[in-house]
Amino acid sequence: MRALLSGYYGKGNGGDEALLATLLQMLPSHVTPVVLSGNPEETRDRYGVETYNRMAPLAVLQVLRSCDALIWGGGSLIQDVTSTISPFYYGGLMALAQAMNLKTVAWAQGIGPLVRSQTRVLARQTFSNCTKVSVRDRASASLLTDWQIPYTLAPDPVWALESQPVPGLWDLPAPRVAVTLRSHPQLTQARLANITRALVDFQKATQAFILLLPFQKSEDLSIAEAIQPHLRDVSRILSLSDPQLLKGVFKGVEMAIGMRLHSLIMAAAEGCRCFALSYDPKVNRLMEDLEMPGWDLASLPDDPNLISLTWMEHYANGDPLSSEQIQVLVDRALIHRDVLNAALS
Template sequence: MRALLSGYYGQGNGGDEALLATLLQMLPSSVTPVVLSGNPEETQRRYGVEACERKAFNTVMQSLRSSDAFIWGGGSLIQDATSAISPFYYSGLMAIAQKRGMKTVAWAQGIGPLKRNATKWLARQNFIGCTGVSVRDSASAALLNEWEVPYVLAPDPVWALESQSIPGIWDTPAPRVAVTLRAHPQLTPTRLGNLTKALVDFQKATKTFILLIPFQKSTDLAIAQAIEPALKDVSKIITIEEPTILKGIYNGVEMAIGMRLHSLIMAASKGCRCFALSYDPKINRLMEELEMPGWDIDNLPDDANVMSMAWIEHFANGEALSEDKIKFFTDRALIHKEVLQKALT
């Protein structure tokens, strides 16, 4: 069986690459994957799979015709908060696959926000027509209940992603704190300045070494580079695009401060204390599920001292997830694998 995998792949986003790596890890051995990617050559090199350009219409149609199954490969693909066009791209491909009678799987989805009636209607039709559906949060599950669509609910599959150690991490001083920020309209220059001052005060108080980890180089690296001079000699920018190594970084980290969803999931899965900076409902859902402290970006304290004191307190007295809870989330994440087995074999 050939399965066409569609997601936000080949765009240099660590979270979406981690979802792809996990999907490839979970696919039945009888399935040959073909990945729609923004950078097919890189995807092919990294994962050893066939890949084609995600926006080359003729190539995509040819790949659809030569495949037996179609998979939405994880994440917040079906939402219209950041783009009105994106959900039509993914929904259009799913609709064509279903029209062709292919097996279709909506895998590890985080649905929404859906603000427009047209995208909501189209999404409902897509999900109703799927052979198998799995979602990663209770809000998505509630929406599918409303639409009367059968589904399976399980934690984000990246909980179960295999990881590799990165040798260079042990050359940096311990204890280490990982910081992952991303570009966002609510992360204004004033807020970034306050965050930077808070990080400086936090580092001085805790004597920690700060790892600045851009999850998407094209948007996050500039922010890391803006912060680094204020943390001269006590910080390092680490740019890793291989998902298993990216997750492995957190083996050597005591605490993570993150805006990126998968930076927090990777950190929590490795027993790090986590502090969230939320720009999206999906972060808030994770915060609620794990009882993780944090702030919404648009409601950050104006006083850098308030931020640094909260981080110092969490570093000193906060608790990471217990080994039992980590095992629970990791084992439950494997339910997404069972959905693939059932739908594709």
């Protein structure tokens, strides 16, 4: 069986690459993956899979005809807040696969936000015609319940991604704290200045070595480069493109401060204390599920001293997830593998 995997792959986003790596890890052995990517050569070389340019319509149509199944490969693909085109791309591809009588799987989806009525209609129609649907959060599950569409609910599959040790990480000074910020309208210059000031004070108080982790270079690297001069000699920008290495960073980290959803999932899965800076409902859902401390960026305190003191308190007294809690989440995340096995048998 050949399955075409469609997601936000090959775009340099560590979270989406982690979803692809986990999907490849979970695919049944009798299934040959074919991946649509924004960078087909890089994806082919990293994962050893057949790849095609996701934006080449003729090639996509031809490869779809050669496949037996289409899998939406995880994450917030069907939402219309950051992109109005994205849901029509993924929805159109799914509708085409369904018209061609392929098995279709909406896998590990985080649905929404859906603010436009036409997007909601498209989403409801394509999800209702899927062979199997799995979602990663209760809000997505609630939406499908309202639409009377059967689904499986399980934690984000990246909980179950196998991490790899990062060469040279243990040579850096300890203890270490990882920081993952991304470009976003809510991360204003004033808020970034306050976060930077708070990080400087936090570092002086804890003597922690700060790892600045850009999860997507195009969005995150410039922010890391703006912060790093304020933490000269006590920080390092660590740019990693392999998602298993990216998750492996958190094995050697005491605490993570993060905006990106998958930075927080990876950190929590590796036993780190986590502090969230939320820019999106999906981050708030994770905070609620794990009782993870944090702030919405929109309500970030204006006082850098209050920010740093809050981080110091969590660094000193906050608890990471227990090994038992982590194992439960990993085991439940593997339910997404069961969905693939059932759909592609």
